[in-house]
Amino acid sequence: MNACTNDARLAWMALILSPGMGAIRSWRTMQRLGDAASLLTLPLTELEGLGLPAAAAQFVADGRALAAAEDEARKAEEAGVSFLTPEDAAYPERLRQIYDPPAVLWLRGDPAILNLPGIAVVGTRHPSAYGQGMAELLARDLAARGLVIQSGMARGIDTAAHKGALAAGGKTVAVWGTGVDVIYPKENKKLAEEILLKGGAIVSEFPLGTFPAPQNFPVRNRIISGMSVGVLVVEAGEYSGTRVTARCALEQGRDIYAVPGNVTNKNAWGPNTLIRQGARLTATWEDIWEDLPSDVRAQLTAGDESSPGGTASLFPENTAGMGEQERQVLSALAMDSAVQLDELIEKLEGSMGAAEIFAALFELELAGQVRQLPGKNYVRVMV
């Protein structure tokens, strides 16, 4: 990176850190200006002539903007954080094409994966066992075929999506509504570390130290969809941020995929409504794969002549090495709804005692085939 580019990068940073400057206004200013680096040398009148609000023009003209940018850059370096501006080749190309791309993208992890084709997986923070299972399963199957999984690392569907991608040894990008140094929700600290460890990335358009603020999360959603080739909606209620993401995806011309669900499940409202409006009904990874633009598919299969094999079936009969009792318990459980322990004992009465059922459940949980939910409810894991 030469000094000139570096000045331009600092100029973008200085501009976005100025009061009242958002992404759209920053882009317009830089477009009018032509040469980003020159911003920092302009006198006040010319800055005002560019259309900057008075406070921002003042902030840039008297050098406070540059000082703030240099300070932010130094803090970033210390924290192992990098930042991308539109001057950088690594700035995500798809994001560049949306109506309101971020002016600066703070980043932890590998910038290269931001330009790989990905699917955004989004949904409610309070999914059912079905929704959670589907998010994890589809993310895993898509990641196994080389697609990057993009999401917001919120509780629920987002978390399941990132985990699914990691389970497949795939790459995943978390787009945060806080600074990339502010973990939220806290319980995802380990997940964030694992994302980075496995070659993924965490990005945000908010400066370091930005704490969670409700208005930042919907804004962040346009980045998730904007970076993606398509957006997969798993479960979402009638009033949810996922609707914002879906709307962004529509505006950005991204394909929308949705997992249908029982209409009696209030979180199926979102995907079912999207399907009614034209989103592609998605039951397996193939529904998305078959729909990918041919250049994207070519990119994914290049150098991988062995084809995306090893299909993870929706209903794996991965029962090899399993005892008879585990098999019985497993077949008495469902993937899309939890079975309460008492019910399970009732169901298996005659063939197994409660203690044997306990033991089998324990083995199955260890093997990752069964998950226990609060209240001694058990659900079969899809992956």
Added chain:
Amino acid sequence: MNACTNDARLAWMALILSPGMGAIRSWRTMQRLGDAASLLTLPLTELEGLGLPAAAAQFVADGRALAAAEDEARKAEEAGVSFLTPEDAAYPERLRQIYDPPAVLWLRGDPAILNLPGIAVVGTRHPSAYGQGMAELLARDLAARGLVIQSGMARGIDTAAHKGALAAGGKTVAVWGTGVDVIYPKENKKLAEEILLKGGAIVSEFPLGTFPAPQNFPVRNRIISGMSVGVLVVEAGEYSGTRVTARCALEQGRDIYAVPGNVTNKNAWGPNTLIRQGARLTATWEDIWEDLPSDVRAQLTAGDESSPGGTASLFPENTAGMGEQERQVLSALAMDSAVQLDELIEKLEGSMGAAEIFAALFELELAGQVRQLPGKNYVRVMV
């Protein structure tokens, strides 16, 4: 009914009871002949000239066909069964328009309801609790609005649909694959009685005494869809007779509705696949109601000025639940001229960011309060 019509009716009956004569061949014969009643007076050579198979021509020419028809008519009268032929005004008009309408329709109950608009509700014989519940609920809600519910009275979804219609005090038609005097499955004897008691009907194209035969059930399905305005598929596995019904519906130009379900439920395969192929995703009765041809809707609401109200719309128009941001955006828009997005962002600058404005516009569009015009121009809807 005058003697002449009666002769024509008997001629249709005689023809369909002749060996090797099916619905399509019977219709073609009668079309060539022009005057149905004259069939019974034709000499053998002319019958053969009409294209009848030799055995059938012989059967008609030597009077056995007429004897069989008179015998069937007498038995029907004794059993309280009537029959409809294409000579009868009560013959269902919609059925007349399909490729292969029945030549004779045996009937118990009220023939008048066969010409009322109805929705066919079909699905698997082994539904989940969800499928069964949805079939019953939707049949009930549709029947309550005056739609006749048509189904096959098989176990599972069919039974639930008939029961739902009855629960609403509505009318329902059961199309059987056996003679209308042969109850199948046996456990539905009471249901059949109740259907008739409540002013419904049981119909079949098979003569009295026809016992269940596997090949008759798929054939029967074309009558269910053929009589309907649209076909609602609730749950159906990958290999099920419901696919036959759906295909018939498609060929007959009937609208197809399908209730989505969790993809982990194998019986959701049918409706989910139909939705993917263009069937209308159906969560409530309104999804069907809103889609009905306007003449059908007019027929249903005639004499019912109170309109079918009462259920929550998917996109309620109450501004009470509207957020502050939606309110702000709405007040920045006009009813008589469009506002361009950039202008809107400028207008709301300081109080809202672009992404928040997007989100609010999205909500307002869904609520039917804002319409988007080409070029990102927005106008307030006069509601």
